[in-house]
Amino acid sequence: MNKLFLYLIASFFILCTFQISGQTLNETQGTGSGVSITSGDYNTMYGDSTGTSLTTGSYNVFIGYLAGRYNTTSESVFIGYMAGYSNTTGFDNTFIGMEAGKSTTTGGDNTFFGAEAGEENTTGYDNTFIGEEAGTLNTTGYENTFVGEDAGQQNTTGYKNTFVGNEAGYFAGTGYRNTGIGDESLADVELGHHNTGLGDSAGIDVNRGIYNTFVGAATGVATEYADYNTFIGARAGWDNNRTNSLTNANRNTYVGFETGYTNREGEDNVGMGAYSDFDNNVRSRTTFIGAFATPSNNDVIMMGYSTFNDGQYSVLIGNESDNRGNYVVGIGHSHDIESTATYSIGIGKDADIDQAYATGVGSDVQITNVGGVALGATTVIGADNAIGIGREANVSGANSIALGYQSTVSTDNVVFIGNGSHTSIGGSVNWTATSDERLKKNIQEDVPGLDFIEGLRPVTYQFDEAKLKEELGGASLDYSEKVNQVYSGFLAQEVESLADAMGYNFSGLVKNTAHEGLYGIRYAEFVVPLVQAVKELNHKVSNQQDLIASQEETIKKYEQAFQQIEARLTLLENESSSKHTNGVVSKDQD
Numbered sequence: 001m002n003k004l005f006l007y008l009i010a011s012f013f014i015l016c017t018f019q020i021s022g023q024t025l026n027e028t029q030g031t032g033s034g035v036s037i038t039s040g041d042y043n044t045m046y047g048d049s050t051g052t053s054l055t056t057g058s059y060n061v062f063i064g065y066l067a068g069r070y071n072t073t074s075e076s077v078f079i080g081y082m083a084g085y086s087n088t089t090g091f092d093n094t095f096i097g098m099e100a101g102k103s104t105t106t107g108g109d110n111t112f113f114g115a116e117a118g119e120e121n122t123t124g125y126d127n128t129f130i131g132e133e134a135g136t137l138n139t140t141g142y143e144n145t146f147v148g149e150d151a152g153q154q155n156t157t158g159y160k161n162t163f164v165g166n167e168a169g170y171f172a173g174t175g176y177r178n179t180g181i182g183d184e185s186l187a188d189v190e191l192g193h194h195n196t197g198l199g200d201s202a203g204i205d206v207n208r209g210i211y212n213t214f215v216g217a218a219t220g221v222a223t224e225y226a227d228y229n230t231f232i233g234a235r236a237g238w239d240n241n242r243t244n245s246l247t248n249a250n251r252n253t254y255v256g257f258e259t260g261y262t263n264r265e266g267e268d269n270v271g272m273g274a275y276s277d278f279d280n281n282v283r284s285r286t287t288f289i290g291a292f293a294t295p296s297n298n299d300v301i302m303m304g305y306s307t308f309n310d311g312q313y314s315v316l317i318g319n320e321s322d323n324r325g326n327y328v329v330g331i332g333h334s335h336d337i338e339s340t341a342t343y344s345i346g347i348g349k350d351a352d353i354d355q356a357y358a359t360g361v362g363s364d365v366q367i368t369n370v371g372g373v374a375l376g377a378t379t380v381i382g383a384d385n386a387i388g389i390g391r392e393a394n395v396s397g398a399n400s401i402a403l404g405y406q407s408t409v410s411t412d413n414v415v416f417i418g419n420g421s422h423t424s425i426g427g428s429v430n431w432t433a434t435s436d437e438r439l440k441k442n443i444q445e446d447v448p449g450l451d452f453i454e455g456l457r458p459v460t461y462q463f464d465e466a467k468l469k470e471e472l473g474g475a476s477l478d479y480s481e482k483v484n485q486v487y488s489g490f491l492a493q494e495v496e497s498l499a500d501a502m503g504y505n506f507s508g509l510v511k512n513t514a515h516e517g518l519y520g521i522r523y524a525e526f527v528v529p530l531v532q533a534v535k536e537l538n539h540k541v542s543n544q545q546d547l548i549a550s551q552e553e554t555i556k557k558y559e560q561a562f563q564q565i566e567a568r569l570t571l572l573e574n575e576s577s578s579k580h581t582n583g584v585v586s587k588d589q590d
Contacts, residue, residue, distance in 0.1 A: 033062075040074075050078075053088075064098075080115070086122075097132075103139075114149075131166075148183075161189075165200075182217070188224070199234070216257075222264075226250050233257045233274070239264050239281065256291070271295070273305075290319070297326075310339070318349075325356070332363075341367075348377070362391070369398075376405075383412070406477065411512045420472035421479050431524070448504050449532030455498040460488050471518060492519035 028034035062068035078084030095101030112118035129135035146152035155172035163169030173190035180186030185197035191208035203214035231237035241249035254260035296310035321335035372381030508525030
C-alpha cells in the first residue's frame with residue numbers, strides 16, 4: 001500500500017515537472033484557443049480560436065473571438081473581436097477593441113485602442129492609435145500617434161504624424177511629420193508634411209501644404225496647397241487660399257483673432273492684432289500690427305489701433321491714422337493723408353496732408369498744397385512750395401517762407417522771420433544779396449538822388465498794439481516791449497507818393513508784405529538813392545569848386561591888375577608931386 005502510494009506521488013510529481021518545463025502557466029478558454037502551443041509560456045487566451053497559430057510565443061494576452069488568430073510571436077495584447085487577427089510575426093503590439101489591428105501582419109510596437117483602431121495596418125510599426133477608427137486605414141505608416149475618434153482615419157503610408165482630437169488628421173493619406181491637436185485639426189492633410197495645427201478645425205483643409213503652423217480654432221481653414229504660413233488666433237487666416245491656387249497664398253504670418261481673415265491669394269504678409277484684416281482678397285508684402293488695422297494695398301507697413309493704409313510703399317504708425325497716398329511716411333495719432341499726397345511725410349498727432357511732396361512735423365500740422373513744409377505744432381501751409389517753421393506758423397503765399405512762432409505769410413515769394421512782437425533781428429555779419437552782373441538785364445542809370453532823398457520825411461514813431469493784433473494776428477502775443485519802444489524811420493505810404501511823383505519804381509517799397517495789403521520798407525535799399533544823392537552832391541561840389549577856382553583866378557587877375565593900377569597910381573602921384581614941387585621952387589627963384 002505504501003509503495004503504491006509512493007509510486008503515485010512520484011508519478012504525479014514527474015508529470016507536473018514535465019508540464020512546467022514544456023508549458024508554463026498558459027491559460028486558455030474557448031474552442032481552438034491556443035491549441036497549437038508547444039513551448040510558449042505565460043500566455044492568456046480567452047475566446048473562440050484565440051491564438052490558434054501560437055506555438056512558441058510567450059507573454060501574450062488574446063481575449064475575444066479570433067483575437068490573435070495567426071499570431072506566432074511574443075509579448076502582444078489583443079483584446080476584442082478579431083483584434084490582431086492577422087498578426088503573424090509582429091511583436092510587442094497592444095490592440096484593444098473590435099478589429100483593432102486586425103490586418104497587422106509583421107508590424108511591431110504598435111498600440112491600438114478602440115474599435116477598428118489601426119484595422120488595416122499591416123507592417124506599420126511604433127504607432128499609437130487611440131479612439132474608434134483611429135488610424136483605421138494605416139497600412140505601412142510608422143511612428144504615428146492618433147488619439148480621438150477617427151483621428152488619422154485614412155492615413156495609409158504617412159509617418160511620424162501626431163493627431164489628437166475627433167477626426168484630427170482624418171484624411172492624412174501619405175502626409176508625414178504633421179502635428180494636429182483639436183477636433184478636425186489638419187483633417188485634410190492628405191499629402192502635406194511638417195504642418196502643425198492646434199485648435200478646433202485648425203488647418204482643416206491644408207491638403208498638400210507644407211511647413212504651415214495653425215494655432216487657434218478654425219485658423220487657416222481654407223489653406224489648401226499653400227506653404228510656409230503661420231496663423232495664430234481663432235479664425236486667423238480664415239480665407240487664405242480659398243481659391244486653391246498652387247502658386248499663391250504662401251509665407252503669410254497672422255497673429256490675432258480673425259487676423260488676415262479676408263486675404264485669399266496674397267503672400268508674404270505679416271499681421272498682428274484682433275480683427276486686423278484686409279479689405280481686398282489679394283494683398284501681398286504687407287506688415288500690419290494693431291487691432292482693427294486695415295492694409296488696403298500691397299507693400300504697406302502700418303502699426304496702431306484701427307489704422308488704415310491704402311498707399312503702396314507707405315509706412316503708417318499711429319492709432320486711428322488714415323493714409324491713402326503712395327510712398328508716404330506717417331507717424332502719430334490720427335493722421336489724415338490723402339491719395340494725392342504721394343511722396344509726403346507726416347509726423348505728429350492729427351497731421352493733415354493733402355498734396356504731394358509735402359513734409360509736416362508737429363501736432364495738428366496742415367498742408368493743402370504741393371511741396372509744402374510745416375515744422376511745428378498747428379503750422380498751416382496753404383500754398384505750393386511754401387515753408388512754415390514754428391508753432392502756429394501760417395503760410396498761404398506760394399514759394400514763401402515763414403520762420404517763427406505765429407509767423408504768417410500771405411503773399412507769394414516772401415521770406416518772413418518772426419512775428420509781430422519781435423523787436424530786433426540780427427547776426428554777426430550782414431545779409432548778402434545776389435548781385436552778379438551776369439544775372440541782370442535792362443540795366444539803366446535812372447535812380448533819382450537828391451530830389452528823392454530831400455523828399456523823404458524822417459520820423460520817429462511807436463506801434464499801435466490794437467492795430468498790430470488786428471492786422472498781424474497773435475492775440476496771445478506780448479506786444480508790450482514792441483509798443484513801448486520808439487523807432488526811427490519813414491512812412492511807407494509817403495515813400496510811395498514821393499516815388500510815384502518822381503516816376504521812380506523804388507524796390508525799397510513793398511506794397512504787399514508777408515501780410516497781404518500791408519506796406520513795408522526795405523531800408524537797406526535806400527542806400528542806392530543815397531549813393532546817387534551823394535554823387536549828385538559831389539558833382540555839385542565839383543562844379544562849385546571849379547567855379548570857385550575860376551573865380552579865384554579872376555580875383556587873382558583882378559588883384560594883379562589892381563596892384564598894377566595901384567603901382568601906376570603911386571607912380572603918377574609921385575610924378576605929380578614932383579612936378580608940383582618943382583613949380584613952387586621956380587617961382588621962388590623968380
